[in-house]
Amino acid sequence: MSYPYQIKSLEEYHAAYKKSVENPEAFWGEIAANFIWRKKWDKVLDWNFKEPKIEWFKGGQLNITENCIDRYLETMGDKPAIIWEPNNPEERTRVVTYNRLHKRVCQFAQVLINNGVKKGDRVCIYMGMVPELAYAVLGCARIGAVHSVIFGGFSAQSIADRLDDAHAEFIVTCDGAYRGAKDIPLKSVIDDALIGNKTVKRVIVYTRTRTPVSMIKGRDVWWEDEMEHAETQIEKDGVVSFPAETMDAEDPLFILYTSGSTGKPKGVVHTIGGYMVWTNYTFVNVFQYQREQVHFCTADIGWITGHSYILYGPLSAGATSIMFEGIPTYPDAGRFWDIIDKYKVNILYTAPTAIRSLMGFGLDPLKGKDLSSLKILGTVGEPINEEAWHWYDEHIGKKKCPIVDTWWQTETGGTLISNMAGITPSKPSWATLPMPGVQPLLVDESGKEVTEKDEHGLYKGNLCIKAPWPGILRTTYGDHERCRTNYFATYPDLYFTGDGALKDDDGNYRITGRVDDVLNISGHRIGTAEVENAINMHAGVVESAVVGYPHDVKGQGIYAYVIYNGHHGDDEMRRKDILLTVTRMIGAIAKPDKIQFVSGLPKTRSGKIMRRILRKIAEGETENLGDISTLLDPGVVEEIKNGRV
Ligand code: WTA
Numbered sequence: 291m292s293y294p295y296q297i298k299s300l301e302e303y304h305a306a307y308k309k310s311v312e313n314p315e316a317f318w319g320e321i322a323a324n325f326i327w328r329k330k331w332d333k334v335l336d337w338n339f340k341e342p343k344i345e346w347f348k349g350g351q352l353n354i355t356e357n358c359i360d361r362y363l364e365t366m367g368d369k370p371a372i373i374w375e376p377n378n379p380e381e382r383t384r385v386v387t388y389n390r391l392h393k394r395v396c397q398f399a400q401v402l403i404n405n406g407v408k409k410g411d412r413v414c415i416y417m418g419m420v421p422e423l424a425y426a427v428l429g430c431a432r433i434g435a436v437h438s439v440i441f442g443g444f445s446a447q448s449i450a451d452r453l454d455d456a457h458a459e460f461i462v463t464c465d466g467a468y469r470g471a472k473d474i475p476l477k478s479v480i481d482d483a484l485i486g487n488k489t490v491k492r493v494i495v496y497t498r499t500r501t502p503v504s505m506i507k508g509r510d511v512w513w514e515d516e517m518e519h520a521e522t523q524i525e526k527d528g529v530v531s532f533p534a535e536t537m538d539a540e541d542p543l544f545i546l547y548t549s550g551s552t553g554k555p556k557g558v559v560h561t562i563g564g565y566m567v568w569t570n571y572t573f574v575n576v577f578q579y580q581r582e583q584v585h586f587c588t589a590d591i592g593w594i595t596g597h598s599y600i601l602y603g604p605l606s607a608g609a610t611s612i613m614f615e616g617i618p619t620y621p622d623a624g625r626f627w628d629i630i631d632k633y634k635v636n637i638l639y640t641a642p643t644a645i646r647s648l649m650g651f652g653l654d655p656l657k658g659k660d661l662s663s664l665k666i667l668g669t670v671g672e673p674i675n676e677e678a679w680h681w682y683d684e685h686i687g688k689k690k691c692p693i694v695d696t697w698w699q700t701e702t703g704g705t706l707i708s709n710m711a712g713i714t715p716s717k718p719s720w721a722t723l724p725m726p727g728v729q730p731l732l733v734d735e736s737g738k739e740v741t742e743k744d745e746h747g748l749y750k751g752n753l754c755i756k757a758p759w760p761g762i763l764r765t766t767y768g769d770h771e772r773c774r775t776n777y778f779a780t781y782p783d784l785y786f787t788g789d790g791a792l793k794d795d796d797g798n799y800r801i802t803g804r805v806d807d808v809l810n811i812s813g814h815r816i817g818t819a820e821v822e823n824a825i826n827m828h829a830g831v832v833e834s835a836v837v838g839y840p841h842d843v844k845g846q847g848i849y850a851y852v853i854y855n856g857h858h859g860d861d862e863m864r865r866k867d868i869l870l871t872v873t874r875m876i877g878a879i880a881k882p883d884k885i886q887f888v889s890g891l892p893k894t895r896s897g898k899i900m901r902r903i904l905r906k907i908a909e910g911e912t913e914n915l916g917d918i919s920t921l922l923d924p925g926v927v928e929e930i931k932n933g934r935v
Contacts, residue, residue, distance in 0.1 A: 292581070293574045293607070295321045303714050303723070310726035318346070318727065318760060322567050325606075326361050327352045328536055331563070337758050339785060341770075342778045344758045345540050346564035353534035354543060354566050355395060355432045358605035360534070362388045370610045373584070374421050375629055377468035377616035386421050388608075391428070394421075396532035398429030400520035405460065405492045405511070409434035409535055412458040412545065416440045416449060416476055418467025419615040422496045422513065423591055424601060426462045431543060431562075434535040435460075438545040438557070441592025442467050442474055444877040446482035448555075452547050453483065455557055456767060459491045462513075466499030470620035477503040539563025545767045546594055548700040549817040550776055551788070551807040557767030558700050565703050566606055568761025572704040572725060573603030576694050577666055578711045583636040584663075586612040586629065588644060593814070594700040595670055599639060603704065618644050624655035631660045638686070639668035639696075641813040645678045646843045656685060666711040668694045671813030672845045673801055679718040697721035697801045699787065700815070701777065703761025706730075707799050720800040729756040732793055737781040752805055753791040754784035807901070809838040809846050816880050818901075821848060824875035825882070828868050830856025835891050835899050836882065839908040847883035849908035851930065854887050861887055884908075886935045890926040892918070907931055 297303050310317040315334040322331070332349030362369070367389035374384040386394070407413060413435050417423040423439075430437040438456050440449055452458075467474045477495055481504060484490055495503060496513035505512075524532055543562045547555040573579060585604050589595035591613075604611040612633060618626050626648070630638060648655070667687050674682075674695055683693055693716055696708040706728045707721040714723050724730050732740040732751030740751035762785065766773040780786040790805040804810060807818040818836040825834040832853040841847035854864060865885045872881050892900045903915050912931045918924045 293579075294324060295571065296574050296578070297710060297713055300714055303710060303726075306726045307724070311729060314727060314757070318567065321571060322347055322350075322563070325352065325566065325570075326356050331539060335758070339758075339778045339783050342774060344762055344764055346561075346567070346758075346760045347539035350539035350563055351536050352539065352563060352566075353432065353434075353537055354562050354602070354606070355428050356534050357566055358428065358602065359388060359392045359395060362608045363392055366608060367392075369608070371605060372421055372424055373610060373612045373633055375612060375614045375616075375633075377470070377620065379621065379625075379628065384421055386424075391424070391605075393530045394425040394517075395428040395432055396524060396530055397517050397520045398425045399432040399532040400524050401494065401513075401516040402429055402433055402435060402460075404516065404520060404523075405494065407433065407435050407460050410436065410541075411460065412436045412438055412456040413460045413462060414438050414440060414449070414453055414456065414458040416442065416461065416463045416480060417496065418442055418464055418469070418474070418476065418498060419590060419613055420464065420467075420496070420498055421613065422464075424613065427544075427591070427597075427601060432532065432534050434537050434541065436542045436544055438547070439592050439597070440547070441590060442469070442476060443592070443879045445874055446479050447875050448877055449480065449483035450487065451554055452557070453487060453490065455547075455554070456545055457489065459489055461490060461493045462496070463493060464496045464498045465503045466501035468499060468615060470617040473499050473501060475501050477501070537562050540764070542764075544597065546597065546700055548594075549808060549815045549820055551817055552819055554820070555817075556769075556772060556776065558763045559765045559767050560703055560761070561764050564760035564762070566602065568704045568759060569598040569603035570606040572761075573599060573609070574607050575710050575725070576696060576705050576708050577637050577639070577668065578713065579604075579607055579609055579637070581608070582610075583665070584610050584612065584633050585637045585639070586614070586633070586635040587639040588614060588618070588626065588641070589639075589670075594703075595639075598704050618648060619651075622655060623648055623651035624659060627656055627659035627661060630664060634663035636663055636665045637668065638664060638666075639670065641671040642669050642674040642678050643672065643812040643843060643845055645669070645674070645682050646845075649678060649681050650843065653685060661686060661688070664688075664691050666694065667691045668696055668711075670696045670698070672810045673803055674719055676718050683718075692716055695719070695721045697789075697799070701763040702759070703763070706755070706759065707801070717798055720798050722798045724799070725759070727759040730754070730791075730799060731756050731784065732791060733781055733784070737784070747795075749793040751791065752781075753787045753789045753799070753801070754781055755787065756784060758785075809836075809848060811838075811846055811848060811879065812844045814879055816848070816876075820876060821850065821872065821880050821882065824872045824880065825850055825852060825868055827875055828871040830854050830858060830864070831868065833891060835901065835904055837901055837905045837908050839884075839905070839910075841883065844883075848881070849884045849886070849904075850882040851886050851888050851891060851904055853889065853891065884935050886930070886933055888926070888930050888933065890923060890929075892927055892930070893922050894920055895922050903927060904930070907934055910934075
């Protein structure tokens with residue numbers, strides 16, 4: 291079986307692109323017809339970016355789990371849907387066939403019902419990378435509950451904020467998670483998050499690490515007991531099945547929190563129909579997936595990449611998707627290559643930061659590893675530098691695998707700009723061409739389209755998108771106005787990505803990075819304001835300013851300038867205290883790499899911090915700082931320059 295909408299040549303790409311722009315309704319209507327709908331949509335697309343209001347396949351009814359599981363049972367029930375590779379390579383691997391996935395998802399759907407979860411309720415999922423995480427996510431989708439997965443690296447305080455924002459009454463977690471040499475006590479983090487919480491009614495706990503856990507009577511239940519009970523309830527003549535709830539195309543599927551340039555993380559909301567079509571379409575086309583191929587996306591399901599390209603994209607295409615519990619450097623830096631060799635992986639999709647980190651170990655970890663099964667390589671999450679691109683091409687792809695550089699965001703649901711493997715040309719460190727349905731536009735600060743080339747013969751501007759594609763976010767949970775101001779108000783009638791980009795004469799795009807106050811640390815998004823707020827929570831801190839600086843492995847590092855007024859300990863001790871405070875408030879991923887204590891910050895007379903100057907100093911540029919005469923106290927710049935860490 292092939293995919294009728296899989297683009298097979300450059301000409302087909304151009305034809306599809308043209309049609310998608312000229313007649314999006316006809317284009318997407320035809321593609322959506324390849325899915326299982328209980329009721330056909332009334333209208334393919336209705337939208338305006340003013341409110342914004344975006345509706346795809348309105349009036350259509352479906353259940354995404356039928357599209358990801360049930361429709362494949364008859365013809366390929368025994369095909370592996372998920373191959374799970376444990377953190378410890380000595381441990382037994384688990385192969386979850388489509389039949390098994392169906393059974394487990396049905397059981398868990400019943401578990402949710404038994405625990406009082408109803409359609410539309412928000413379920414927070416805080417688990418390690420175990421197959422049960424997939425069952426939990428899909429179990430929610432089966433009954434129409436809205437899942438909100440939280441990455442295992444976030445702290446109790448972050449979880450508490452998200453639970454509160456999402457009004458979540460249900461949590462699914464694990465006793466602990468294995469990551470490399472560490473055991474992370476997830477349940478205990480949840481317990482901390484729930485101190486003082488009055489809304490959470492039920493916590494379902496899966497046993498992974500056998501870490502001791504406190505189980506509160508009436509609130510906490512064991513996953514294993516619940517699943518066993520559910521099985522006896524819904525088994526009939528040896529078959530375990532639970533009917534999928536009928537959902538509207540525009541019902542929410544999930545909330546995923548992501549950082550912006552202001553305030554707390556926002557709950558990005560994706561809806562069922564459009565997200566399904568978009569993740570499937572981009573998966574099939576960008577990776578040129580062929581049946582029987584093994585797809586390995588190394589992301590964590592706590593981030594959008596895992597949602598879209600470990601679970602929904604591959605499963606809706608009937609693919610085999612690898613789910614890896616561990617990290618690339620455990621027990622040694624050859625782990626990815628072992629996995630590729632072991633499962634004869636055909637598609638490897640990872641982040642530039644992982645490539646750079648593995649490059650640092652040299653070629654020894656590659657010795658004796660058979661990577662000949664690889665056909666396609668992909669990257670995501672941050673711009674890929676040319677050096678890493680060439681290393682990936684030469685040593686992993688052996689110069690025979692196209693590399694797709696996929697640019698997208700939590701808000702976009704799936705890839706917006708990327709080459710299609712072997713179909714459209716690649717260009718090192720360029721994301722290249724937009725997907726069908728995606729209409730990028732580069733604008734200047736005032737919102738005018740950039741029509742003049744720069745000194746390198748390229749167009750340079752802020753990246754916007756002119757019209758909706760099926761996977762675009764619909765709202766930010768509980769605060770539609772925030773969605774509007776964040777994404778649709780900077781430039782009227784455009785979706786603003788927050789990224790800067792270059793464009794060449796052939797229409798290829800190169801993403802240069804964020805132009806707002808959002809950092810990209812190892813491919814993880816963190817807002818500078820968020821980190822500043824966390825630092826400012828520390829007793830003794832008067833004020834702080836956070837900027838990014840280039841980091842060899844992480845892409846960007848976090849540099850914090852801190853005004854401190856306490857008398858406790860020396861600078862080294864204070865640094866450590868601040869790091870702990872940030873770890874408590876957000877999580878270890880937001881810890882500054884460098885902290886410099888200063889007596890003042892460069893501010894304009896109106897009190898605005900001149901971040902441009904701080905950024906330059908953090909980057910090591912101390913000479914050309916530009917005009918500093920507008921500063922309230924220009925002297926402070928000299929002090930900061932001299933105290934650089
Ligand atoms: C950046 C991850 C350059 C970009 C899917 C974007 C990239 C942010 C690329 C979104 C790429 C992602 N080239 N930059 N191929 N892919 N980015 O929401 O700055 O975690 O805005 O989604 O990552 O990060 P998010």
